[in-house]
């Protein structure tokens with residue numbers, strides 16, 4: 117039996133989108149592919165309300181965590197760390213031989229604008245990394261307020277991981293002045309894993325031209341040159357996934373970005389009202405994610421057993437991430453899920469736990 121996915125990626129993919137992957141294969145240097153790919157980029161620009169350069173690579177989101185560093189930082193970068201993925205980004209910067217400094221908070225806490233401002237006043241950084249939605253803890257960092265701080269430092273690039281929020285949460289790329297933001301297909305896009313989307317500002321592209329050792333696969337300058345000349349990607353893309361993405365973007369457009377956002381807010385509210393009533397939220401009050409909720413396991417139930425019981429009924433949720441295993445659990449409400457499906461899941465959890 118298929119278990120409907122309420123986990124923070126891969127998310128549930130609707131059958132018509134899965135079916136779109138079975139289109140006949142085409143060559144990646146054909147006119148047909150150029151039409152498919154340039155169409156996807158146009159749709160993304162429209163949905164995200166930006167004219168910034170957008171690239172879609174056959175990769176997972178981590179590729180662009182590394183790409184953002186390699187393209188935008190020679191040496192000094194400030195990494196905001198308050199969970200597993202923001203910590204990964206910091207480690208990537210170290211592995212790329214950059215010189216990252218950190219703001220480190222306990223898991224569950226949110227990065228505040230004044231913390232960023234204090235660091236930016238101390239030293240000249242080339243960029244700041246922020247994971248807007250920490251999937252490991254269910255924290256939504258206050259990107260709108262942090263963006264206001266970054267605007268006072270126009271030489272500092274704003275690199276934002278929206279892996280588990282783009283296409284669910286509201287991310288106003290232009291208004292917030294985000295220089296690089298990226299996401300993985302298997303999250304709020306509600307697509308299978310395998311594609312990563314990256315949106316790059318002109319400022320970031322100009323900076324990239326001055327950075328050595330950008331590598332090849334995620335080189336923003338090379339990707340843009342190739343796209344401008346050929347309307348394609350330099351290396352062979354996952355064409356089947358591109359068919360699925362093309363169709364999914366049409367469906368997202370039909371739903372409307374505002375409506376999609378409102379649906380995510382409604383799902384988050386339902387889960388979090390329930391989470392506060394029967395458990396407690398792991399995330400700092402006021403900073404709850406709108407795509408994934410992380411609850412403390414205050415009732416001391418076996419999350420593994422709960423999930424296996426749910427599995428028999430056709431649902432899957434997530435245990436706590438890493439060190440939070442069994443101490444917390446997560447319910448994702450992202451992608452194409454509906455409030456009714458969330459209610460059905462919660463009813464089943466209540467029945468299993470007898471609450």
Ligand SMILES: Cc1ncc(COP(=O)(O)O)c(C=O)c1O
Pocket residue numbers: 124125176177178179201247249250251252277278279280300
């Ligand atoms: C916030 C965040 N950043 C980065 C990643 C890494 O993305 P990927 O697994 O697509 O490489 C994830 C994956 O869950 C994530 O949630």
